[in-house]
Structures are given as C-alpha cells and as structure tokens.
Amino acid sequence: MTGAVRTEFExxxxxxxxxxxxxxxxxxxxxxxxxxxSQECYLRALRGWGQFDGKGSRKAWLFVIAHRTRIDWFRxxxxxxxxxxxxxINELSISNIGSYTxxxxxxxxxxxxxxxxxxEVIHLRFAAGLSYAEIAKALGIPVGTVRSRLHRxxxxxxxxxxxxxNET
Amino acid sequence: xxxERIERLAIDCAAGELNEDGEVLFRMYLAEHPEENQWAEDxxxxxEQTEAxxxxxxxxxxxxxxxxxxxxxxxxxxxxxxxxxxxxxxVIFATFIGFTVGRWNINSKMDRIVSMDNWSPKQVRxxxxxKEKYAGTFWGDKMLALLESRxxxxxxxxxxxxxWDKYKQYKGEQL
Numbered sequence: 001m002t003g004a005v006r007t008e009f010e011x012x013x014x015x016x017x018x019x020x021x022x023x024x025x026x027x028x029x030x031x032x033x034x035x036x037x038s039q040e041c042y043l044r045a046l047r048g049w050g051q052f053d054g055k056g057s058r059k060a061w062l063f064v065i066a067h068r069t070r071i072d073w074f075r076x077x078x079x080x081x082x083x084x085x086x087x088x089i090n091e092l093s094i095s096n097i098g099s100y101t102x103x104x105x106x107x108x109x110x111x112x113x114x115x116x117x118x119x120e121v122i123h124l125r126f127a128a129g130l131s132y133a134e135i136a137k138a139l140g141i142p143v144g145t146v147r148s149r150l151h152r153x154x155x156x157x158x159x160x161x162x163x164x165x166n167e168t
Numbered sequence: 169x170x171x172e173r174i175e176r177l178a179i180d181c182a183a184g185e186l187n188e189d190g191e192v193l194f195r196m197y198l199a200e201h202p203e204e205n206q207w208a209e210d211x212x213x214x215x216e217q218t219e220a221x222x223x224x225x226x227x228x229x230x231x232x233x234x235x236x237x238x239x240x241x242x243x244x245x246x247x248x249x250x251x252x253x254x255x256x257x258x259v260i261f262a263t264f265i266g267f268t269v270g271r272w273n274i275n276s277k278m279d280r281i282v283s284m285d286n287w288s289p290k291q292v293r294x295x296x297x298x299k300e301k302y303a304g305t306f307w308g309d310k311m312l313a314l315l316e317s318r319x320x321x322x323x324x325x326x327x328x329x330x331x332w333d334k335y336k337q338y339k340g341e342q343l
Contacts, residue, residue, distance in 0.1 A: 018227075021226070022222070022226030022227070025225070025226050026222065026225075026226065101224075103217065103221075104220065104221045104224045104225070105221075107217050107218055107220075107221035108221045108222075108225055111218060111221065111222070122218065122222075123222075125183065126218060126219050126222040126223070127222050127226050131185065132183070132185050147176065147179075147180065147185075148176075150179060150183075151172075151175060151176050151179055154179060154211065154214050154215060154218060155175070155211075157214055157217075157218055158210075158211075158214045161214075161217075
C-alpha cells in the first residue's frame with residue numbers, strides 16, 4: 001500500500017467511521033458486534049480500494065460493502081433482527097440515559113419491528129445519512145423503490161406508535 | 169391531493185430530497201390547505217422522531233473516538249498479516265501435497281516390489297525346443313545348425329561387492 005493511498009484511506013475512515021458504526025449498530029444492537037462489523041467492512045473496502053470505478057460517491061460505494069457485510073453477518077449468525085434480545089435493548093437504554101426518553105425507546109422498538117426491506121432503507125437514511133440516490137446504489141434498487149420503502153416504513157412506525165399509545 | 173401523495177412529499181421535503189422550487193410550491197400548497205398540512209406535519213413529525221431515535225441510539229452509545237482508531241491500526245496490521253498468512257498457507261499446502269505424492273509414489277513402488285513374489289521367470293527356449301518345431305525343413309535345419317554352432321554367451325555378473333549391490337542383496341533378503 002502506497003503512502004498516498006494510506007493517507008487517503010485514513011481520511012476516508014475518519015469521515016465515515018461513525019456513520020458505518022451507527023449503521024452496523026442498527027443491525028445488531030450492540031457496540032461490540034457493530035465494531036466487528038465495521039472493521040470487517042473497512043477491511044473489505046481496503047482490499048477493494050483500487051476497484052472503485054469512480055461512479056457515484058465513495059461513501060455510497062462503502063455502504064454497498066457495508067450492506068453486504070451486514071447480510072453476511074446475518075447469514076453467519078442466523079440471527080433475525082426481530083429476535084433481538086430485549087435485555088440488550090434495556091442495557092443500552094440505561095447506558096444512554098443522557099438523552100434517552102421513553103419516546104426514543106418506543107420509536108426504536110417500532111423501527112426494529114419493521115421488515116428487512118424497510119429497515120434497511122431507514123438505517124441507510126437515518127444512521128448512515130445517505131441520500132435516496134446513494135441508498136438506491138447501495139441496495140441496487142431504483143430511487144422510486146427507496147422512496148416508497150421509506151414511506152411505508154415511516155407509516156408503519158406511526159402505526160406501531162399508535163398501537164403502543166393505545167395499549168398504555 | 170391524496171393523503172398518500174401528501175405524505176410522500178412531506179417525507180421527501182423533510183429528507184431534503186425535493187428541489188428548491190418543489191419545496192416552495194409544496195409549502196405554498198400546504199399553507200392553503202390546512203387539513204393536508206396536518207397530514208404532512210404528522211408525517212414530518214414521525215420522520216423527525218425516527219431520526220432522533222436512531223441518532224440517540226447510535227450516537228450516545230458511541231464508546232469514544234479512541235476505539236475505532238485503535239482498530240484502524242489493527243486493521244492495517246491485520247491486512248499485512250493476512251497476506252503473510254496466505255503465503256504461509258500456500259507453502260504449507262504445497263509441502264503437504266509434496267509429502268503425500270512422495271509417500272504415494274514410494275508405496276506404489278513397494279507394491280511393485282512385493283508383487284515380485286508372484287513373479288515367475290520367462291521360460292527360455294533352448295535349441296532342442298526349436299528342433300521339435302523346425303527340424304525337417306530346409307531353412308529350419310540351416311537355422312538349427314547355425315544356432316548349435318554358436319557358443320553360449322553367459323552374462324557376466326555385475327556384483328562387485330559395492331554398497332549398492334549389498335543394499336540390493338539386503339532388500340532381496342527382506343522380501
């Protein structure tokens with residue numbers, strides 16, 4: 001690896017690492033796994049650094065890799081996000097007590113109960129901060145599909161929140 | 169406009185995915201239609217709540233700047249070691265294949281040596297054997313006469329008592 005590439009990669013890492021970690025955290029709901037997944041993602045990115053074709057942004061390219069890393073992780077662990085340990089969520093809530101509110105938790109639970117397709121788009125939009133076009137590239141789907149998945153996802157979140165409200 | 173259409177535009181607006189003109193027109197439209205404005209606001213609030221929830225979950229749990237940077241150094245080191253690991257694995261694999269093939273080769277040779285047990289020497293035809301078949305004909309008599317007139321050549325023993333001959337003798341005894 002040449003010095004220029006190394007510097008470029010380091011800078012890219014610094015700019016994107018928090019987004020990648022956040023995106024990974026949305027999948028596994030614990031920071032240890034999120035760090036492992038992020039590391040794996042950057043390792044793959046580093047291996048394929050020279051293969052970036054220059055179409056679209058580097059960030060979108062990175063999230064294509066991140067998305068695949070997440071899929072591989074799900075396959076490997078044979079773990080469904082729906083089966084996420086509630087104790088784990090509670091632990092996180094306690095550690096995040098600073099800006100934590102009941103509403104945050106309700107919305108978080110509602111998001112995690114969405115189906116994979118909607119979840120993926122929501123994570124890429126809110127955790128990774130990608131635009132519609134970048135999400136479309138990362139998932140290999142048209143922009144219109146991204147738009148409708150996001151809409152359906154947010155509508156589902158709203159319905160879940162209403163249900164939670166009615167239950168209480 | 170239908171509610172779904174309004175909600176989709178509201179999400180696009182909140183996400184900053186509407187162009188400037190589109191956003192101005194959309195907001196003007198909402199200003200003139202209070203009920204539809206309510207739908208849009210409702211969806212925009214959900215958008216913001218979702219954004220805030222994910223932000224709170226993924227930002228507050230951030231263990232600090234140090235961890236990922238330490239990991240980055242490890243990452244570069246890991247990549248270096250991984251390359252070395254690939255080469256080491258290739259060398260080990262090649263050695264293993266070499267040993268396996270070599271062992272197989274020796275075994276097959278040993279099998280051949282062992283099969284010498286059942287070996288029987290070729291039957292040597294003598295002149296008297298040939299006589300039975302060829303005697304009585306003109307060319308047959310000529311050939312037999314020629315063969316009988318030749319002195320019998322015996323192969324000279326190569327045994328000179330050297331290491332190689334001793335080894336062969338030893339192997340022969342072993343078998």
